Amino acid sequence: MMDSSLFCSATLPNFLTTEILPLTIIATTTFLIIIGLSFAVSQATSNPKLSVWAKTEFMQIIFSTVFVIILLEIISSFCTFNTNDIAMLTGNPAPAIAIPIYDAAEKYLTESAMYSKTVMVNARYYLGVINIQEMVSTWKCPSWCFLTIGGSGTSTNPNAGNSNYTSAFTLFLNSSLMSFISSFMHLFFLKYIQSGLFLFLFPLAIIMRSLPYMRTFGAVILAVIFAFYVLYPSLLAAFHVSFSLVPPIMMDENELGKDDEFNWESAITGQNPVKLSVSTNDISNTANIAAKAFFYSVFLPTIALLAAGAAATYVARLMGEDIDLSKLTQMV
Amino acid sequence: MKKLALFIILFVFSLSFATGWQQMSIIAIIISVMILGLIFAVGHIIDSNEMKFLAKDEMVQVIATILMIGAITSFAAFFSSLSTDASTSVDSSLQHIISANNVLGDSATVIGKEGSKSIWCSFSAVGFGTSACTGYRMVSPPISMSFQLTGVALAELNALKFLIDTSSTWIMNLLLPMGVFLRTFKYTRGAGSLFIATAVAFYFVLPVAYLAIHDMIVNFMSNNPEYSGNFSFPIAECDEYAIDNTQNEENVITAFSSATSSAFPKILYRFLIDATLTVVVSLVVTVSAIRFLMGIAGAEIDVQAIGRLI
Numbered sequence: 001m002m003d004s005s006l007f008c009s010a011t012l013p014n015f016l017t018t019e020i021l022p023l024t025i026i027a028t029t030t031f032l033i034i035i036g037l038s039f040a041v042s043q044a045t046s047n048p049k050l051s052v053w054a055k056t057e058f059m060q061i062i063f064s065t066v067f068v069i070i071l072l073e074i075i076s077s078f079c080t081f082n083t084n085d086i087a088m089l090t091g092n093p094a095p096a097i098a099i100p101i102y103d104a105a106e107k108y109l110t111e112s113a114m115y116s117k118t119v120m121v122n123a124r125y126y127l128g129v130i131n132i133q134e135m136v137s138t139w140k141c142p143s144w145c146f147l148t149i150g151g152s153g154t155s156t157n158p159n160a161g162n163s164n165y166t167s168a169f170t171l172f173l174n175s176s177l178m179s180f181i182s183s184f185m186h187l188f189f190l191k192y193i194q195s196g197l198f199l200f201l202f203p204l205a206i207i208m209r210s211l212p213y214m215r216t217f218g219a220v221i222l223a224v225i226f227a228f229y230v231l232y233p234s235l236l237a238a239f240h241v242s243f244s245l246v247p248p249i250m251m252d253e254n255e256l257g258k259d260d261e262f263n264w265e266s267a268i269t270g271q272n273p274v275k276l277s278v279s280t281n282d283i284s285n286t287a288n289i290a291a292k293a294f295f296y297s298v299f300l301p302t303i304a305l306l307a308a309g310a311a312a313t314y315v316a317r318l319m320g321e322d323i324d325l326s327k328l329t330q331m332v
Numbered sequence: 333m334k335k336l337a338l339f340i341i342l343f344v345f346s347l348s349f350a351t352g353w354q355q356m357s358i359i360a361i362i363i364s365v366m367i368l369g370l371i372f373a374v375g376h377i378i379d380s381n382e383m384k385f386l387a388k389d390e391m392v393q394v395i396a397t398i399l400m401i402g403a404i405t406s407f408a409a410f411f412s413s414l415s416t417d418a419s420t421s422v423d424s425s426l427q428h429i430i431s432a433n434n435v436l437g438d439s440a441t442v443i444g445k446e447g448s449k450s451i452w453c454s455f456s457a458v459g460f461g462t463s464a465c466t467g468y469r470m471v472s473p474p475i476s477m478s479f480q481l482t483g484v485a486l487a488e489l490n491a492l493k494f495l496i497d498t499s500s501t502w503i504m505n506l507l508l509p510m511g512v513f514l515r516t517f518k519y520t521r522g523a524g525s526l527f528i529a530t531a532v533a534f535y536f537v538l539p540v541a542y543l544a545i546h547d548m549i550v551n552f553m554s555n556n557p558e559y560s561g562n563f564s565f566p567i568a569e570c571d572e573y574a575i576d577n578t579q580n581e582e583n584v585i586t587a588f589s590s591a592t593s594s595a596f597p598k599i600l601y602r603f604l605i606d607a608t609l610t611v612v613v614s615l616v617v618t619v620s621a622i623r624f625l626m627g628i629a630g631a632e633i634d635v636q637a638i639g640r641l642i
Contacts, residue, residue, distance in 0.1 A: 134444075152453040154572050161444020164476045165437075168483030175487065231523055235510075242506045243498075280437035283479070284430050287486030292494055294487075300502075303530065310522030311514075 016072055027204075028065050035061065064205065067222055078230055086234070086241045095241060102194055105236035109190060111245040112296040113183035118247040119176035119293045122286055123169045125251035129276045130166055132256060133159035136274055158272055168283045172290040179290075179297035186301040190236070193228050201225065219316045227312035235304035245296060248289045357401050357512040364394050364516040390518060397515055400528065400629065404508065407536060415496050418539035421546045422493040425606050429489065431562065432599050433482045436475055439565035439591075443471050446570040465570035467581045471588055478599050485607030492542065492611050499535050507531040515629065525629035526622075533621040541617040545610045559601040563594050 035054050042050035084098040099107065134157060141153040201221045208218030255276065267273035368387045375383025447468030452461040508531040515524025553560035567587040570580050 137448075152455075152459070153451070155448075155450045155452065156445060157448035158445050159441075160448040161440035161442065161472075163444065164440040164472060164479055167476045167480035171480055171483045172487070227523075231520065238506055238510065239502075242502050280430075280433045283433060283437075283483060284486055287483055288490045291487045291491035294491060295494055303526075307523040307526050310526045311520050312522075314518070314520065314522035 013076060016076065020072070024065070024068055028061060031057075031061050064218065064222070068205070071222065071226055074226075074230055081234075083237060083241050086238050101237045102190075102233050104240040105190055105233040106187065106194075108236050108240035108243075108245070109183050109187040109301070111240075111247075112293075112301075113180055113187065115245050115247045115289075116176050116180035116183055116293040116297045118250045119286065119289045120173060120180060121253060122248070122251045122289070123173035123176060125253050125256070126169045126278050126282055126286065127166060127173065128253065128256040129278045130162045130169070132276060133272075133274055133278065134163045136272065159274070162278055165278060165280075165283060169286065172286045175290045176293050179293040182301065183297040186236075186305070190233065193232070216316075220312075223312040223315035226315050227308040231311045232304055232308040235307055236301065239300050239304070243296065243300075357397075357509065360513040360516045361394055361398060361401075364390075367517075368394065393518075393521070394516065397512060401512060404528075404532065408504070414539040414543065415499055415535070418542045418546075419493060419496045421543060422489055422496065425546070425602075425610070426486070426489045426493065428602055429482055429485045429607060432602055433479070433486070435563060435565055435595070436478050436482065436599070439471075439567065440475050440479075442567055443468050443475065446567070447472070449570055449572040451572050451575075462575055464572050464575045464580055467584045468567075468570055470584060471567070471591065474591070474596060478596065481599065481603040485603045488607050488611040492614070495534065496539060496542075503531045503535045508535075525626050528629050529622045529625035532625055533618045537621040538614055538618045541614040542610060545613055546606075549606055549610065553601075559598060561598070563598050565591055565595050 035057050038050055039054035039058075041047070042054055079100060079102075082098040082100050083104045084094045086101070086104070087094040136159055137155055137157050139153055139155050141151065145152040205218045205221035205225075208214040208221065263271075263273045263275055368390050371383055371390075372387035375381070375387060447465050449465040450461060450463035453459055507527045511524050511527025511529075511531055513524065514520035515528060517524075565587070568583040570583070574580050
């Protein structure tokens with residue numbers, strides 16, 4: 001009946017016409033009958049209050065039905081748009097391969113997660129290099145040590161100072177981890193939307209909007225469907241078109257355990273035997289990509305979420321209700 | 333019919349969007365006016381005052397959008413050089429932090445190496461080992477903390493620079509056109525206003541706020557050399573055999589005192605004032621501007637989530 005990615009799949013038109021539309025018609029007809037009966041009773045009993053209620057509800061149900069039909073049309077048409085249309089809309093060069101909106105939104109979040117993951121891996125790599133380097137110890141034997149039995153001399157850890165870099169790289173690791181989690185949070189949210197679960201709320205929205213005390217709930221459902229099915233993925237797709245998220249070069253963590261990273265010749269001559277290195281330049285570079293990861297994975301998706309929330313508020317306001325979706329932004 | 337409408341919209345878009353956001357905005361307004369005209373006509377035919385009122389009310393919003401586009405277009409040319417200036421200023425702050433980081437790195441290497449020195453002496457089956465340089469490690473915690481501070485500063489300044497440098501990509505080519513387009517229609521007015529407010533705030537307000545604060549800091553630093561300029565972190569070599577005197581301890585205390593009075597204030601000033609405070613205040617001003625501009629753009633939306641990102 002409903003697969004994991006119903007939206008913009010081949011089964012969507014059939015699903016809308018065979019399941020959602022009949023349910024919507026049944027809900028509308030049922031309430032039209034109830035309203036008709038109420039109006040008849042109001043006329044028979046000369047009850048003006050009931051008559052006004054019936055007329056008001058009649059207008060509301062017509063309005064809801066029209067909105068649902070428009071929304072279903074938008075959702076159906078929406079799937080024919082692709083990244084070329086978004087590029088045209090935003091004045092960006094068209095991508096080499098045009099992909100549908102939902103795929104582009106998913107690709108943006110996947111690429112931003114990949115970017116954050118690369119930063120995480122690089123921070124982890126440098127922390128590993130620091131661990132290896134600070135363990136390197138050199139032993140020097142002065143001339144008189146040959147006179148002793150058992151060996152005497154001085155020991156030094158030449159790279160022990162690199163352990164001070166740990167605080168900076170740990171910071172970048174934590175920051176990129178948060179960015180990574182943020183990308184995945186949005187990705188799962190998008191997949192949840194894409195599963196089409198909200199579509200089942202269409203008929204419910206019509207019923208709810210016809211019940212006096214549940215009208216706000218009905219408006220919220222319709223507003224949320226519009227904002228999160230149409231606007232939220234469109235914005236993420238626009239980010240995909242506008243930003244080419246090429247991840248930075250990922251350091252190879254497997255290098256950390258390789259024997260050929262240890263230079264025996266240097267060890268014998270008292271030089272630093274570890275070929276792996278870390279410097280303050282690596283701190284600057286990692287800070288740069290960690291900042292970009294935050295921008296791609298946290299800042300831009302948050303803007304998309306806020307815009308969707310703002311649109312939902314306005315859609316609900318248009319239907320005469322005032323909803324507060326600010327709690328949704330606490331996901332940030 | 334649906335396909336035809338879609339084709340017309342895309343055809344109109346294709347004529348305009350490639351040439352800039354101003355033309356795209358005009359097309360959005362024309363479409364909106366056409367829709368409003370239809371609503372008014374239908375309202376007139378069925379004699380619905382509500383529909384006619386809606387059309388008139390929306391026409392006022394369209395005029396407001398036109399005025400906004402005019403204002404933004406006028407300001408865009410004037411403010412375009414500000415982004416470049418702000419980016420150059422961020423670069424100069426970044427260079428200070430990077431050079432501080434390099435000095436700290438050199439010091440960390442020396443202190444780590446000297447502090448790890450130890451001796452071992454044995455004869456036959458007995459021996460002893462001692463480390464006369466352990467005292468040097470007292471400098472490690474402040475250096476480690478300094479790296480954390482400079483790391484935060486680098487991330488903050490890089491993020492700000494990226495925001496400013498890419499403003500033409502994601503603000504003028506994405507947020508602003510989409511904002512104008514979305515604001516034209518009632519259903520998406522909230523989202524459109526948010527985008528316009530965000531675009532104006534990040535393109536105009538953020539560089540201005542940053543430049544204003546940065547200039548104050550530059551002036552302050554030129555008058556107070558104790559907080560500015562390069563610094564060094566000299567530390568004498570440790571004698572690992574000096575186990576019967578306090579020479580090493582005196583060396584490290586001298587170095588630590590010198591760092592406390594000279595290097596650390598400069599690092600803290602660079603981190604706290606030139607990086608963190610400047611960036612945070614600039615962003616707070618920008619977010620406040622978003623709230624204010626959203627009111628002007630005709631939408632009251634809670635944008636506290638953006639503030640949470642700071």
